[in-house]
Amino acid sequence: MAVMVLVVVVVVLFVLCICSALLRWNELKYRKKGLPPGTMGWPIFGETTEFLKQGPNFMKNQRARYGSFFKSHILGCPTIVSMDPELNRYILMNEAKGLVPGYPQSMLDIMGKCNIAAVHGSTHKYMRGSLLALVSPTLIRSQLLPKIDQFMRAHLSGWDNQVINIQEKTKEMAFLSSLKQVASAECEFIAPVLQPEFFKLVLGTLSLPIDLPGTNYRSGVQARKNIIRILSQLMEERKASKETHQDMLSGLMVSEENKYQLSDEEVIDQIITILYSGYETVSTTSMMAVKYLHDHPKVLQELREEHMAIRERKNPEDPIDFNDLKSMRFTRAVIFETSRLATIVNGVLRKTTEDMELNGFVIPKGWRIYVYTREINYDPFLYPEPLTFNPWRWLVCDLFFLLFLLSFSMDLYVWFKFDQTGFDCKLQDKRLESHNYFFIFGGGTRLCPGKELGIAEISAFLHYFVTRYRWEEVGGDKLMKFPRVEAPNGLHIRVSSY
Structure with a gap:
């Protein structure tokens, strides 16, 4: 018995020595002159497990130890984490100076090398132009909003006296609404086979690129292949039929009227990007808006x-139009406040194309920089009482906040209107939305091209939801806010007619 105990102790000590040696070796490997302080964790895996499990707490602990600019090894590559608002703004606004997109290999493999988040320079400008042409205000008004309205009416029908999983419903809503805009004529036929593959693809984008059976990465890669097959067949059928369609796929495919002559591979990657970006933000923001509205009756x-x-100005079956959308000022504020407080996008990744100096440190070529914008959303100087759900903050800003903004940007055109509520500060008619550290939808040349389309979708969803129904939560469903905002067991509500 004593011998067995001794053997166990020896084995444990040996394992501890090996682990210590590996950690020490990895630290020495990345101890280059000029790098910021920080830890690198294990070889290959780095600190990814701690990052994904602890999320914001991991970041806060590292910042407490090393400051707002530190090194780590997350998602498969050595990374500099920047939590400084001013530096983050510089990084996002200076892509031309060698700070190009640097997304994890898993995302590049699954989203495609031609997706807009991966390309840079003239290619990015060209691909971005092709996307902006699909979501212009004119097209939102004439083509996209009518489709969104028609879809939302149908999707939200029949919920009366039901217990529903609002997370599941908003995921279906976001995917199917985007698919209807992408391929309006074929949406009904391809959705049943495309939807399950798409959900696998989404899970795979935030994973370690380990190609083993049962991993989210392998499942995501296989899902991409299946999606490519479905979309390629659809494009071939359209080319053969030569029918005209008023949808995004038609707008991307090569034609005499289209100045953006994309290859089939580029078109498919653009479609995957449209479906992915709209799905993640629209579904989660819609779910969390329902949650926050339930918890804050005055906002509701x-x-x-x-x-x-809006409904009182219309007949029961009249759709919402572009003017209605523009009049939804408080709805827009609710969407922004939901996105801020839930923090659906935690940050963005950049990569250095050469050795460069940042914040007094030398960042080697090929290193990633994680522009961590999450904490900006909870900065009490930008958002007083930051943990309070307060959509009115997006409509009115006080004198203190005005002076704070002016200290950073003296060229803001500001005027005041004083009434019984005090100062109503208008900044280019955009208020908080225009301040220098508003990164909810990205920044610089990477500002989300589908921002207004996404807002239109969420606004239409909220319109039909709050005018048709009242609801209450069923049970105490748990919410997670990192690495994705989600309810692991769903978010269940009991719906009744309003």
Whole structure:
């Protein structure tokens, strides 16, 4: 017995020595002159497990030890984490100076090498132009909003006296609404086979690129292949039929009228990007808006009044139009506040194309820089009482915040209107939305091209939801906010007619 105990102790000590040696070796490997302080964790895996499990707490602990600019090894590559708002703004606004997109290999493999998040320079400009042409205000008004309205009416029908999983419903909504805009004529036929593959693809984008059976990465790669097969067949059928369609796929495919002559591979990667970007943000923001509205009755009351006023101007079957959308000021504020407080996008990745100096440190060529914008959303100087759900903050800003903004940007055109509520500060009619550290939708040349389309989709969803239904939560469903905002067991609500 004593011998067995001794053997176990020896084995444990040996394992501890090996682990210590590996950690020490990895630290020495990345101890280059000029690098910021930090830890690198294990070989290959780095600190990815701690990052994914602890999320914001991991970042806060590292910042407490090393400051707002430190090194780590996450998602398969050595990475510099920047939590400094001013430096983050510089990094996002200076892609031309060698700070190009640097997304993890898993995302590049699954989203495609031609997706807009991966390319840079003239290629990015060209691909971005092809996307912007699909989501212009004119097209939102004439083509996209009518499709969104028609879809939302149908999707939200029949919920009365039901217990529903609002997370599942908003995921279906976001995917199917985008697919209807992408391929309007074929949406009904391809959705049943495309949807399960797409959900696998989404899970695979945030994973270690380990190609083993049962991993999210392998499942995501296989899902991409299946999606490519489905979309390629659809494109071939359209080319053969020569029918005209008013949808995004038609707008991307080569034609005499289209100045963006994309290859089939580029078209498919653009379609995957459209489906992915709209799905993640629209579904999660819609779910969390339902959650926050339930928890804040005064916000729900004002939102409902805004939408009831729109309905009173219309016949029961009249759709919402572009003017209605523009009048939804409080709805827009609810969407921004939901996105801020839930923090659906935690940050963005960049990669250095050469050795460069940042913040007094030398960052080697090929290293990733994680522009971690999450904490900006909870900065009390930018957002007083940052943990409070307060959509009104996006409509009115006080004198203190005005002076804070002016200290950074003296060229803001500001004027005041004083009434019984105090100063109503308008900054280029955009208020908080225009401040220098508003990164909810990205920044610089990487500002989300589908921002207004996504807002239109969420606004239409909220319009029909709050004017048709009231709801209450069923059970205490748990919410996770990192690495994705999600309810692991769903978010269940009991719906009744309003």
